[in-house]
Amino acid sequence: MEDTEALPSVMDGREYQAGHHAATLRRMLWREHLGLLPAQPLDANEDPNAQPPDVCPNNWNEGDEWDKLVTDPLxxxxxxxxxxxxxxxxxxxxxxxxxxxxxxxxxxxxxxxxxxxxxx
Structure with a gap:
């Protein structure tokens, strides 16, 4: 897989262009492991993130405070x-x-x- 889409990011305090797929995957996984994803209601019937990906793709909360926290992995x-x-x-x-x-x-x-x- 060649990730040709660039995503403005930060590495060790310095700006750089990250691969979009790699950067968003890492951010989502880190947010999940650190408990930084938004809470889902117990009845998640209307929550698109609780639906199968083919029904409704998961939303990535790009730019929210938790995403900004994990932007710079170093x-x-x-x-x-x-x-x-x-x-x-x-x-x-x-x-x-x-x-x-x-x-x-x-x-x-x-x-x-x-x-x-x-x-x-």
Missing amino acids: SDDVWNMWTQQATTNTEVFRHLFHADPDDNIRTFEDYQNFLPRNDM
Whole structure:
């Protein structure tokens, strides 16, 4: 695939022309992974983004505040948001699932405290 359509973008604080397909795909995926897509109503019958792509293509919210946040993939703001979300996700996963092994378990006492209680 040759992406011939250019999209004005930013990389490491400097303007450049990105490939439209690659840039919009990355922005949508990053927004999805970071929880930056607009919320859908529980009854999404009228929401074009909840319909199959052949019925109604998904809208890309180009230029809204969340799109602007992920425009520059090398910015400090994006990096901080990405690592903060990853840390939160790891802590929630660790708390809910008690996956073993875990990098925070360093001693047998840590291991005993980490395991779910079995009061049988």
